[in-house]
Amino acid sequence: MIGFEVLVRDGAARRGRLSTAHGAVETPAFMPVGTAGTVKAMTPEGLAATGARIVLGNTYHLMLRPGAERIAGLGGLHRFMNWPYVILTDSGGFQVMSLAARRTIAEVGVTFRSHLDGGLYELTPERSIAIQHQLGADITMALDECTPYPSPHEVVESSMELSMRWAERSRRAFVERPGHGIFGIVQGGVHPDLRLRSAAKLIGVGFDGYAIGGLAIGEGQATTFAVLDATVPALPEHRPRYLMGVGKPADLVGAVARGIDMFDCVLPTRSGRTAQAFTRRGVVNLRNARHADDPSPLDPECPCPACTGYSRAYLHHLSRAGEILGSMLLTAHNLQYYADLMAAMRRAIEAGSLAAFAAPFESEG
Ligand SMILES: [Zn+2]
Numbered sequence: 001m002i003g004f005e006v007l008v009r010d011g012a013a014r015r016g017r018l019s020t021a022h023g024a025v026e027t028p029a030f031m032p033v034g035t036a037g038t039v040k041a042m043t044p045e046g047l048a049a050t051g052a053r054i055v056l057g058n059t060y061h062l063m064l065r066p067g068a069e070r071i072a073g074l075g076g077l078h079r080f081m082n083w084p085y086v087i088l089t090d091s092g093g094f095q096v097m098s099l100a101a102r103r104t105i106a107e108v109g110v111t112f113r114s115h116l117d118g119g120l121y122e123l124t125p126e127r128s129i130a131i132q133h134q135l136g137a138d139i140t141m142a143l144d145e146c147t148p149y150p151s152p153h154e155v156v157e158s159s160m161e162l163s164m165r166w167a168e169r170s171r172r173a174f175v176e177r178p179g180h181g182i183f184g185i186v187q188g189g190v191h192p193d194l195r196l197r198s199a200a201k202l203i204g205v206g207f208d209g210y211a212i213g214g215l216a217i218g219e220g221q222a223t224t225f226a227v228l229d230a231t232v233p234a235l236p237e238h239r240p241r242y243l244m245g246v247g248k249p250a251d252l253v254g255a256v257a258r259g260i261d262m263f264d265c266v267l268p269t270r271s272g273r274t275a276q277a278f279t280r281r282g283v284v285n286l287r288n289a290r291h292a293d294d295p296s297p298l299d300p301e302c303p304c305p306a307c308t309g310y311s312r313a314y315l316h317h318l319s320r321a322g323e324i325l326g327s328m329l330l331t332a333h334n335l336q337y338y339a340d341l342m343a344a345m346r347r348a349i350e351a352g353s354l355a356a357f358a359a360p361f362e363s364e365g
Contacts, residue, residue, distance in 0.1 A: 002139065002181035002208050004240045008350050012232070012259040015349040018054075018240055020138040021179025022078060022086045025054045027240065028256045028345055030338045031088060031264040036061045037071075037081045040269050041324075041331040044083045050304070050332065051339040054086040056264045059131050060095030063121070064114050068134040076136030088264075089137035091128045091170070091185075094213075094245075097146045105145060107162070125169035129182075133175055140182045141211065142170035147189055149217045156189035163187045164201045171205050181208030183242060189214060190223055192230035199234040209240040212260075216245045224251065228258040235259075249278060249341055250361040256345050257358050268338045272331030275319035279337065286330065291316035304336035305329060 003019030018025040032039045032047060034055040039047055047055070057077055062068060071080050077087055093110070096103060100112035100121075109124030125143040132140040144163040147156050167184045174182040184202035188194030202210060212231055215224045224246070235241055242262035243255050252263055268278065275286040279299040284291075286298070294312040302308075306315060306329035318326030348357035 001176065002179060004209065004238065006238065010349040010352050010354045011257065013256050013345075013349050013354050014259060014261060015346050016240065016261055018086070018262075019179070020086050020181070021177070022084065022138050023053060025086055026346060027261040028252075028342055028349075029054060029262050030252065030342045031056045031262065032335055032338075033058070033264055033266045033269060034081065034083070034087075035266075036065070037077065039331075039335075041272065041327045042269075042335065044081065046305075046332055047083075047335065048085065050336045051343060052085075052335065054088060054262075055083060057081075057087050057089045057135060057137065058095060059089050059092035059128060059135070060099065060123075062089075062135060063092060063123075063131050064116055064119075068131040072134035072136075076134075078136055086138045087136070088139035088183075089132045089135055089141065090244075091141045091143040092123050092131070093128070093143050094146050096123055105162075107165070109143070109166075110145075125166045126173040129170050129173040138180055139209070140170075140174060140180070142167040142182060142184050142207070144185045144187055144213055146217075147187065147214055149189065149214070149219055151189060153189075153191055153194075156187075156191060157194055160187040160189075160194050160198050164198060167202055167207075168205050171207065183207055183209040183211050183240075185211040185213040185244070186231060186235075187214050188231075190219055190227055192227070195227060195231045196234050199231060203234075203236060207239070209242060209262075210235045211242040211244050213244045215243065216247050216251070216265075221251060221254070225254055225258065228255060228260065232259040249338075252338075252341065253345065253358045253361040256349075257354055268334035269331050272334045273327045275315075275326065275330060276334075277315075277330055277337075278334050286312065286315045286319050286326075288316075298333060299337075302333060302336055302340070304333045306333040307336075 008015040016027040103112045128143040147159040184207035188198045243260045277284045291312040297307045348354045
């Protein structure tokens with residue numbers, strides 16, 4: 001069981017606090033993605049300096065390499081990656097669907113070939129929960145099937161129903177420990193009737209938190225928001241809500257305004273490695289030649305190492321030269337931007353001014 005307290009409400013938005021075995025997380029919160037036991041190009045110290053107190057670990061990658069048993073033998077994922085704060089692990093389902101070869105989905109689970117060495121693996125709800133236990137996740141995710149978009153209603157329906165049976169098995173396999181919890185995942189594509197049935201089923205099973213999955217896979221922001229408008233009011237008020245795989249700054253702001261508490265996305269870290277920087281004045285591409293002689297900082301209001309120590313000209317040079325430091329500095333900057341955006345939204349909710357804060361983001365979708 002993990003704790004969650006809603007401290008302040010502003011419209012549908014909530015300012016809350018998660019309490020776990022590895023400390024508290026102020027919400028709304030963004031979770032940097034730590035794919036293979038590392039948030040790419042970041043030290044844990046640098047990550048904590050941005051204000052992040054929760055990261056996401058990928059079950060699929062860790063089960064293949066170095067293996068969950070090995071990580072458990074070395075003291076668990078927190079110790080292995082030297083991250084003393086909160087870890088949420090995904091179920092492995094999403095990466096199995098997107099990365100693994102020769103997948104076979106059956107009632108019992110999914111069998112697949114590793115994208116690394118072709119080895120044969122089986123991932124069932126029980127196996128996914130056991131792996132996440134071995135990793136020592138504070139928050140475990142139920143195994144679900146990710147339905148491709150677009151798919152016909154009847155395909156989305158049978159996929160959602162399989163995910164709900166897997167959710168029940170995941171919940172049963174989860175070992176209760178103080179400060180540890182399991183989240184269920186609402187599926188149902190872009191269909192409000194299926195989303196509501198999925199939410200009702202999960203609430204009947206009873207989870208510590210509720211995620212909304214299967215979005216941000218090409219449906220567009222307006223459709224994402226319409227699904228949230230239909231789904232979020234059906235979720236319990238007193239439990240955290242996590243929108244998976246989202247998103248751009250404007251997506252986060254719109255989802256927080258609709259009552260979402262947690263997010264994860266590879267966008268800030270992946271963009272940092274391709275010289276794309278998120279700033280208070282929009283996205284900046286540091287490969288662009290106009291930065292070559294610019295002595296000014298990337299974002300004068302940003303407290304990150306890239307903005308306080310270096311010029312746009314230097315960051316441009318690093319990216320053009322393919323230097324690792326360029327990826328490190330821009331990843332740190334982007335994660336600082338995301339952390340600051342979430343902190344600014346938390347303050348706006350406390351002040352009852354989230355609508356005014358959100359207005360400039362509404363044209364960016
Ligand atoms: Zn910065």
